[in-house]
Amino acid sequence: MELADHGWVSNLAREVYQRSGENVYLCFQCQKCSAGCPVNFAMDYTPAQLLEAVRLDQESLVLASKTAWLCASCETCTTRCPQEVDLAKIMDTIKMISLEKGTSALPKVSSFYHSFLLDLKFFGRIYELGLMMWLKLQTREFTKDLELGMEMMRRRNLKIIPHFVRHREVQKIFNKVQELERSAR
């Protein structure tokens, strides 16, 4: 079923559809996604409520909600949805829309994404120590998990020296992706 078959379509629903191919109007609010979500206890809106807000064009509510940022991408909702709506992909899409508008309801989580991708772009493979330091600079939580980090170093579970693997090729992939995404907008 195409999006236009639903009569009036909210702007936000259209944007989600164009970016992800996912149609929020298929949802009949059975709540299986929300009952099965392992992180539901920490969310301000359940996944089903967030979908409803997309349908009602409540953009400011959706972008201010912690729900998409708390999503652990466990794919339980996507697996169990009787209408085959890929909720995990919609959560990703909401995060992408937020970031493009320069907001994030959980800045710590988006800082982690940012730090990880920076690390990946620079080294080609993840250099955990560099990632952690970059993340700490952004979140300013310098003492968090310090003891654990030291223990991991002591057992040589974290590499001191980074690998540099194909980082030029990786940077090229990042650039090409950015180019394509810009021209699509």
Add this chain to the structure above:
Amino acid sequence: MKYAYYPGCSLLSTAAGYDFSFREVCNTLGIELAEVPGWICCGSTPAHSTSHLLALALPLKNLQLAQKTGSDKMVVPCAACFSRFKFALSECEKDPRLKKQMMEILEGPFPEGIRVVHPLELFSQDDLLKKIKSAVKNHTPELKLVCYYGCLLTRPPKVTQFDHCENPITMDKILSAIGMAPQPWSYKTDCCGASLVLTETEVSLQLIQKLIDQAKLAGAQAIALACTLCHTNLDTRQKDLEKASGNSYRMPVLFFTQLLGLAFGIPPKKLGLNKHLTSAEQVIKQFS
């Protein structure tokens, strides 16, 4: 039997024991591994949360590299990487336009005809199960444990096409073959919080606590698993749980390949068991 091997970033650091033990076990079983030359990170959650295209391009780049090994099968032990590879292939299969975009980004042909397999899939084949049984050197009294599969090996089933999405059994089968006693429990595919542990630690700790509590209730003396992030979360956060709850934890958490290695008589150090933060000594003792 030759497989291209994609270890992934965690297997070089926080989950080195998984890499060591997987290589050792393959060696014992006569499976030849050819590491993907100059593999790069799969992008994991930060890529798929921020860019649909990047999330597909990084795994596909690795599949292109894997083809250089001459094998048409690539084995990926990390559940998170495994999921990203499966997603990249299934999304491009569904959408020819996306496939074209990928070839443009990667400046090369689409990696056709290469299959991504997980070690659980590999070792649960009938002929290998037989080999595993005959390779056992250390017979132990039945060790009670629970098999923890986590999220990404089986979900979503249309993408991963592996085992059952709510009640997988491959790990139970493999570990039964070496004389372990996997206990029934309802948390095989529950989430541990994954990378949320770094940023929303309290949320993740609640999930980890539930998993370990339930494993104990099921009578398990250890948890066996097949995902790098699950291992990091369950193994390294038990001290935090003890501080927060006042209860004692100390639940050994092992990769299923480490258990295979112990049964095959491979020394614990060669399996990376000295790297665990929660001691696996109780389990190792049963094997000697």
